[in-house]
Amino acid sequence: MSSLEIRDLHVAIDSKEIVKGLSLTINSGEVHAIMGPNGTGKSTLSKAIAGHPDYRITQGDVLLDGRSILELEPDERARAGIFLAFQYPSEIPGVSIANFLRAAVQARMAEGEELEATAYYKRLYQKMDMLKIDRKFTSRSVNDGFSGGEKKRCEILQMAMLEPKFSLMDETDSGLDIDALRIVAEGVNTLRGPGLGVLLITHYQRLLNYIIPDQVHVMYDGRIVKTGDKSLALELEARGYDWVKTELAHA
Amino acid sequence: MNHPTALDTETFDTAVENPTVGIDQAVGDFTYDVKYAFDAGSGLGENTVRYISSVKKEASWLLDFRLAALKTFYAKPMPTHWATKDLDNINFDKIRYYLSQGQTPKRTWDEVPDDIKRTFERLGIPEQERKFLAGVEAQFDSEAAYSNIKEIVSKQGVIFMNSTEALREHPEIFRKWFGKVIPTGDNKFSALNSSVFSGGSFIYVPKGVKVAQPLQAYFRINAENFGQFERTLIIADEGSEVTYMEGCTAPKFTTSTLHSAVVELVALKGAKIQYITVQNWAPNVYNLVTKRGLAHEDAEIKWIDCNIGSRLTMKYPGVVLKGRRARGEVISIALANDGQHQDTGAKMIHAADETTSTIISKSISVGQGRATYRGQVHIPKHLKGCKNNTECDALLINTNSRTDTYPAITVRGDSHAVQHEASVSKVNEEQIFYMQQRGLTEGQAMSLAVNGFVNDLVRQFPMEYSVELKRLIDLEMEGSVG
Numbered sequence: 150m151s152s153l154e155i156r157d158l159h160v161a162i163d164s165k166e167i168v169k170g171l172s173l174t175i176n177s178g179e180v181h182a183i184m185g186p187n188g189t190g191k192s193t194l195s196k197a198i199a200g201h202p203d204y205r206i207t208q209g210d211v212l213l214d215g216r217s218i219l220e221l222e223p224d225e226r227a228r229a230g231i232f233l234a235f236q237y238p239s240e241i242p243g244v245s246i247a248n249f250l251r252a253a254v255q256a257r258m259a260e261g262e263e264l265e266a267t268a269y270y271k272r273l274y275q276k277m278d279m280l281k282i283d284r285k286f287t288s289r290s291v292n293d294g295f296s297g298g299e300k301k302r303c304e305i306l307q308m309a310m311l312e313p314k315f316s317l318m319d320e321t322d323s324g325l326d327i328d329a330l331r332i333v334a335e336g337v338n339t340l341r342g343p344g345l346g347v348l349l350i351t352h353y354q355r356l357l358n359y360i361i362p363d364q365v366h367v368m369y370d371g372r373i374v375k376t377g378d379k380s381l382a383l384e385l386e387a388r389g390y391d392w393v394k395t396e397l398a399h400a
Numbered sequence: 401m402n403h404p405t406a407l408d409t410e411t412f413d414t415a416v417e418n419p420t421v422g423i424d425q426a427v428g429d430f431t432y433d434v435k436y437a438f439d440a441g442s443g444l445g446e447n448t449v450r451y452i453s454s455v456k457k458e459a460s461w462l463l464d465f466r467l468a469a470l471k472t473f474y475a476k477p478m479p480t481h482w483a484t485k486d487l488d489n490i491n492f493d494k495i496r497y498y499l500s501q502g503q504t505p506k507r508t509w510d511e512v513p514d515d516i517k518r519t520f521e522r523l524g525i526p527e528q529e530r531k532f533l534a535g536v537e538a539q540f541d542s543e544a545a546y547s548n549i550k551e552i553v554s555k556q557g558v559i560f561m562n563s564t565e566a567l568r569e570h571p572e573i574f575r576k577w578f579g580k581v582i583p584t585g586d587n588k589f590s591a592l593n594s595s596v597f598s599g600g601s602f603i604y605v606p607k608g609v610k611v612a613q614p615l616q617a618y619f620r621i622n623a624e625n626f627g628q629f630e631r632t633l634i635i636a637d638e639g640s641e642v643t644y645m646e647g648c649t650a651p652k653f654t655t656s657t658l659h660s661a662v663v664e665l666v667a668l669k670g671a672k673i674q675y676i677t678v679q680n681w682a683p684n685v686y687n688l689v690t691k692r693g694l695a696h697e698d699a700e701i702k703w704i705d706c707n708i709g710s711r712l713t714m715k716y717p718g719v720v721l722k723g724r725r726a727r728g729e730v731i732s733i734a735l736a737n738d739g740q741h742q743d744t745g746a747k748m749i750h751a752a753d754e755t756t757s758t759i760i761s762k763s764i765s766v767g768q769g770r771a772t773y774r775g776q777v778h779i780p781k782h783l784k785g786c787k788n789n790t791e792c793d794a795l796l797i798n799t800n801s802r803t804d805t806y807p808a809i810t811v812r813g814d815s816h817a818v819q820h821e822a823s824v825s826k827v828n829e830e831q832i833f834y835m836q837q838r839g840l841t842e843g844q845a846m847s848l849a850v851n852g853f854v855n856d857l858v859r860q861f862p863m864e865y866s867v868e869l870k871r872l873i874d875l876e877m878e879g880s881v882g
Contacts, residue, residue, distance in 0.1 A: 200836075201833055222841075223836040224836040224839050224840055224845075227838060232837075241831060243855035244851065249838070253840060311839070
């Protein structure tokens with residue numbers, strides 16, 4: 150049982166504060182959704198947790214199993230069990246998905262320990278079968294010339310192979326078509342289980358038709374302003390984000 | 401194989417540093433004292449040339465060839481009007497031009513510095529070769545390891561020997577083309593090589609013979625072949641095929657600071673020659689090499705060239721497409737790290753109808769490294785149906801890295817097809833962050849990006865070379881972050 154605790158987190162880009170005191174705890178096995186209007190700091194939150202150098206944490210803490218990860222390099226955070234499914238994953242021309250994942254798996258092994266190729270491919274193919282991904286897919290260069298759906302598939306496959314403790318899935322405003330949406334949803338539902346905690350960042354409620362979250366948080370102006378179960382998402386869908394704004398104004 | 405390992409002593413003033421960077425050019429130097437059976441001393445003159453020729457017991461025509469070349473060398477100016485001024489830092493009086501087989505060196509494996517041992521280890525260089533490369537053994541016992549190759553090819557009538565032997569024993573075959581593809585006066589350094597050359601491989605492949613396995617310079621490594629001025633001539637007779645490989649990815653530890661080879665290839669009607677080079681020079685070496693092939697009717701010459709290390713490399717493998725439908729190809733990878741200048745490219749001289757040429761060049765500049773692409777494609781007006789495709793891509797790792805491209809394409813006449821594409825890209829922060837987020841360190845991420853960039857070319861190298869090359873890129877990239 151693991152926990153990811155975000156404690157009064159403040160994040161700035163350059164000198165502009167974007168996340169303004171956000172607290173949230175996710176435990177293994179839970180799926181949390183964060184919803185909110187554009188520009189409210191949802192993506193910033195996920196990048197900051199993953200350790201992107203452009204995102205400066207000015208206050209607060211992020212703890213993985215009770216220990217702060219803020220002093221760790223991005224790769225150390227990744228190896229500690231934090232996975233970020235990117236909204237816009239980078240292309241790596243000339244590097245096949247199979248080789249990329251192999252390097253990532255190798256990076257998680259102890260020094261001097263060599264990855265065993267046969268076992269690696271066996272596991273890779275198992276995961277691909279599980280996610281219904283064609284075998285030919287992994288010989289393509291990472292995200293190079295991929296459609297939106299293929300990029301999502303690539304992210305989900307990496308998540309399946311790297312078996313993180315927590316996955317931050319940044320789906321905000323990515324204009325996912327229905328195929329891409331299904332890929333993400335089916336992937337999360339397949340991988341969902343007692344060993345994985347998910348933070349699902351989404352702008353639209355429709356993704357939550359496929360993935361039923363344990364908790365829904367509404368984020369506005371750098372903070373979580375409302376928390377509830379999946380019915381909150383439906384209410385948001387019906388009443389729009391203006392409802393949240395108005396409610397806030399009255400509070 | 402042309403590693404100038406620890407065969408030389410001091411050749412340059414230590415004061416002559418690369419003026420553009422403040423780094424210590426002596427890093428990578430690695431020498432030991434050896435007594436040589438023959439030593440021409442330092443400095444160049446008629447006596448040096450006569451001495452070399454007499455030690456080799458050469459025919460008088462060859463001595464005359466050398467002496468004439470020396471005159472040409474003196475007469476030729478440095479190519480400084482277009483090339484880097486760093487050439488002026490070469491002090492020809494301090495160079496030792498000839499050293500023959502040495503005695504057993506005094507250095508033991510225990511005395512080899514740990515970082516060098518580690519480098520060998522990580523590059524996966526076989527035990528036996530490590531000792532040779534580190535200068536623990538003066539001779540690489542290659543006969544045992546590779547003699548079967550030699551046996552097989554000699555059964556096919558292939559002649560494969562060093563330049564001295566070949567010119568002495570088979571002048572009727574080699575003299576005809578020797579110095580014809582690259583005339584002595586081609587440039588100052590080809591003239592220098594012509595006057596003091598020693599070592600290198602001479603190969604003759606008889607008509608119709610297809611040599612199945614690549615011939616490696618490995619298999620007869622000895623002190624002389626590690627010379628600085630080796631001379632290689634490969635003649636593929638009509639319809640024959642041969643692949644030659646030189647070098648290896650192990651860094652060469654030496655203080656000999658000038659390497660100036662001449663490599664001539666002759667592909668007669670319908671013949672195919674593939675020449676593969678992988679070199680990783682110590683950061684104090686001037687690597688100034690002239691390589692050219694002559695392709696007759698329906699013949700094909702392909703240069704695959706990988707340059708890593710050195711202070712300055714100037715190398716533009718070329719093909720003269722002399723016969724109808726001849727094909728030429730140059731595939732090159734250059735990696736310029738801090739304080740290094742890789743000035744490389746290709747030359748394609750179309751001299752017959754329906755000839756085709758392809759140039760693919762990829763360079764990587766790391767830190768203050770500088771990569772220059774210089775290409776020349778020449779298609780004259782009177783020819784018909786010629787094709788050239790040139791592609792050069794540069795990858796910059798750091799903000800202070802540098803790349804330049806000087807393509808000179810002269811095409812006259814209206815029945816030719818010429819294509820030229822060039823690109824410059826930079827490894828970007830988002831890409832690195834993406835890879836780090838998957839658990840790779842910044843250095844590993846950088847290596848992977850670079851390996852990806854050259855991947856399509858590396859795949860054309862023989863298996864063992866491509867594996868070594870990947871590891872070498874990993875090593876080179878390690879220092880590039882932070």
